[in-house]
Amino acid sequence: MSDNEPSIRERLASRPTDEANSGGDSRVSDVSASDFQQTHTDPSAPQEHLTGLQFAEPLGPPRELTPAESKSAERKVSALFLLSVVGVVGFVLVYAFGEETYDQPNNWLYTPLLGVFMALALFGVGAGAVLWAKLLMPHEEAVQERHDLASSAEERAATATALKEGLAQANLGRRPMLLGSLALGGGALALLPVPFLFGLGRFQNKEIKLGTTGWREGVRLIRQNGTPVRLGDLDVGAVESVFPDVDHGTKLADSPALLIRMSPEELRLEGEAAEWTYEGHVVYSSVCTHLGCPVKLYEQQTHNLFCPCHQSTFDAAHGAKVIFGPAARPLPQLAISVDEDGYFVAQGDFSEPTGPSYWERG
Amino acid sequence: MNSTATVRKRRKQLSSYAVVLLALSLVGTLYTAFGAPEGQAQDAPANQSMAVKEGRELYLTGCSTCHGLNLEGGSGGPSLIGVGASSVVFQMESGRMPLAAGTQQAPRKPVKYEISEIDQIAAYIQANGGGPELPSADNADLADGDLQLGGALFRTNCASCHNFAGSGGALTYGKYAPELKSASARVIYAAMQSGPESMPRYGDNQLTPEEKRAITRYVRYLTQEADNPGGAGLGRYGPISEGLVAWVVGITALVGLTLWIGARA
Numbered sequence: 001m002s003d004n005e006p007s008i009r010e011r012l013a014s015r016p017t018d019e020a021n022s023g024g025d026s027r028v029s030d031v032s033a034s035d036f037q038q039t040h041t042d043p044s045a046p047q048e049h050l051t052g053l054q055f056a057e058p059l060g061p062p063r064e065l066t067p068a069e070s071k072s073a074e075r076k077v078s079a080l081f082l083l084s085v086v087g088v089v090g091f092v093l094v095y096a097f098g099e100e101t102y103d104q105p106n107n108w109l110y111t112p113l114l115g116v117f118m119a120l121a122l123f124g125v126g127a128g129a130v131l132w133a134k135l136l137m138p139h140e141e142a143v144q145e146r147h148d149l150a151s152s153a154e155e156r157a158a159t160a161t162a163l164k165e166g167l168a169q170a171n172l173g174r175r176p177m178l179l180g181s182l183a184l185g186g187g188a189l190a191l192l193p194v195p196f197l198f199g200l201g202r203f204q205n206k207e208i209k210l211g212t213t214g215w216r217e218g219v220r221l222i223r224q225n226g227t228p229v230r231l232g233d234l235d236v237g238a239v240e241s242v243f244p245d246v247d248h249g250t251k252l253a254d255s256p257a258l259l260i261r262m263s264p265e266e267l268r269l270e271g272e273a274a275e276w277t278y279e280g281h282v283v284y285s286s287v288c289t290h291l292g293c294p295v296k297l298y299e300q301q302t303h304n305l306f307c308p309c310h311q312s313t314f315d316a317a318h319g320a321k322v323i324f325g326p327a328a329r330p331l332p333q334l335a336i337s338v339d340e341d342g343y344f345v346a347q348g349d350f351s352e353p354t355g356p357s358y359w360e361r362g
Numbered sequence: 363m364n365s366t367a368t369v370r371k372r373r374k375q376l377s378s379y380a381v382v383l384l385a386l387s388l389v390g391t392l393y394t395a396f397g398a399p400e401g402q403a404q405d406a407p408a409n410q411s412m413a414v415k416e417g418r419e420l421y422l423t424g425c426s427t428c429h430g431l432n433l434e435g436g437s438g439g440p441s442l443i444g445v446g447a448s449s450v451v452f453q454m455e456s457g458r459m460p461l462a463a464g465t466q467q468a469p470r471k472p473v474k475y476e477i478s479e480i481d482q483i484a485a486y487i488q489a490n491g492g493g494p495e496l497p498s499a500d501n502a503d504l505a506d507g508d509l510q511l512g513g514a515l516f517r518t519n520c521a522s523c524h525n526f527a528g529s530g531g532a533l534t535y536g537k538y539a540p541e542l543k544s545a546s547a548r549v550i551y552a553a554m555q556s557g558p559e560s561m562p563r564y565g566d567n568q569l570t571p572e573e574k575r576a577i578t579r580y581v582r583y584l585t586q587e588a589d590n591p592g593g594a595g596l597g598r599y600g601p602i603s604e605g606l607v608a609w610v611v612g613i614t615a616l617v618g619l620t621l622w623i624g625a626r627a
Contacts, residue, residue: 111591224518235565237557241518296522297533299560304534308522313534324534 065135073135077128084124090117211353213285214244214255215334221259221283221344224250228343234261234281237300242283244346254354257334258286258296259344260316262303269319276335276347283334283346284320285354288312290327292355305331328357410485417486420479424460433491446493447484448552454480456549458558466536467559470544494555496548497571505547505579507572512580515573519564520581527598528585533560543585550578 065073091114098110172179220228221242229240240259243250264280284305288295293309303317312325320331332354335347422431428439435441453459457471481499488495498504517526525531528542537560542550554574557563596603
């Protein structure tokens with residue numbers, strides 16, 4: 001601790017303590033005051049501020065346990081630790097032998113028992129430790145001195161001298177090449193993150209990733225189990241979750257779609273979109289344009305497509321336009337046709353980017 | 363001594379069963395070989411036409427007011443031409459028909475007809491209107507499928523509306539997908555075939571009979587046999603009810619504990 005400046009503790013001690021003791025819980029202020037009294041070393045500090053205070057012992061005097069009491073406390077703690085062992089053994093036994101009867105209707109106890117034994121194991125160790133500390137450990141109050149945050153004046157001066165000497169010894173004025181190359185290297189390093197910045201702007205979204213999915217011209221529509229969907233597989237009023245027949249097609253998050261079949265006269269699409277269908281079959285992205293939930297709740301009588309997350313409702317007969325809910329755009333439509341083998345194929349990618357709106361969607 | 367006597371007794375019983383079984387199968391074989399199969403072959407259509415006749419009576423009494431004397435439909439109800447026997451089984455065995463009131467969606471109600479009567483009406487409508495028909499009238503047969511395959515298909519095709527645990531869920535404008543616990547195997551299978559109300563229709567080209575049996579098996583397993591590993595299913599609505607319980611019970615317990623600790627300090 002520095003000698004020239006008073007420490008925080010000393011400054012605190014020199015403060016009038018009247019308001020600290022004027023009311024409230026006296027024990028709180030007593031703790032700090034008694035701390036001060038034990039560690040205070042400066043004789044010049046005004047002692048008279050502390051007179052008149054009644055110091056209560058914060059934790060009471062440590063009482064020596066009688067041998068009988070100490071023995072009993074020891075037994076309690078050991079019993080709790082043993083309880084923990086029982087819990088662990090019970091857990092292992094239930095886990096090892098309970099599993100066999102898992103399919104039986106009468107083993108509803110399996111999971112609760114696991115939980116009870118695990119709770120016993122954790123409670124035993126925890127309660128034992130608390131009890132041990134409370135009953136058997138010696139009680140003592142300890143104060144740990146905090147050193148000043150700043151280094152001492154000598155240390156600071158020594159560091160400054162060392163730095164200055166180092167700079168002088170480096171002879172920078174006489175080594176221009178070293179300085180130059182260092183500046184060049186530093187500058188090059190500063191350029192390193194620049195390429196990453198390109199990923200943030202509008203450069204990135206043009207024609208890649210967010211704007212496109214796994215669908216391309218001629219890609220077949222497959223089910224989740226990988227089998228392609230054929231014309232005639234679906235009755236009128238049927239739906240099928242379809243994925244692009246490309247590598248990892250069923251795992252592409254932006255590509256899932258719903259193939260819907262209704263009778264051709266029910267399907268009322270306008271303009272170009274009418275040519276994207278095939279004999280009453282129409283395909284929409286099943287990623288909600290609101291927040292990306294799967295839109296697969298299809299009502300075959302009303303042709304409503306319903307998103308379970310926020311109740312956005314799309315009209316599948318009218319180009320999946322939004323008729324209710326927070327979605328702002330219709331579901332993108334996938335143009336389909338049928339190849340020479342009778343399987344459904346895509347005519348290209350979706351009519352617009354799938355999923356929630358984003359900046360630079362264009 | 364005693365135990366050997368028991369074993370001997372059991373063996374004797376077993377051998378007598380075996381003899382009876384052998385004798386029965388011999389008789390059966392002889393009957394198929396030399397008996398008169400023509401009589402049986404004539405019996406089935408006779409039974410069938412009998413059922414159609416009985417079904418017609420029941421239809422005219424109970425259904426024709428809305429659906430028309432010739433299944434042509436009317437102001438009260440849709441035409442039944444082409445809906446098939448499976449639609450009859452679904453609507454009547456789940457109690458939805460006869461309809462009590464015109465609501466957004468027909469609710470499940472106590473069943474008004476005997477199963478045999480429903481089958482007769484179904485036979486009548488199948489004979490006159492055509493359409494999808496259950497491959498078997500037997501619940502156990504319809505639920506005889508691959509459980510694992512059924513689970514995969516259920517999660518892909520059914521879970522989005524009926525919930526992953528078959529608890530049902532909301533649709534648009536007051537409509538809903540019903541829970542599946544109260545549905546018999548016949549009703550589940552018939553629903554897939556006929557696509558009642560809002561539900562899409564799954565023809566045999568889309569889900570083969572084998573796959574439909576697998577789904578039926580899985581739904582029955584899920585709603586009747588599978589137990590709740592956590593103790594209480596909480597309606598199996600997932601995080602909604604579980605979260606509610608966690609908040610109400612858990613937070614109350616924590617607050618109580620905190621108050622108790624505070625009071626002791």
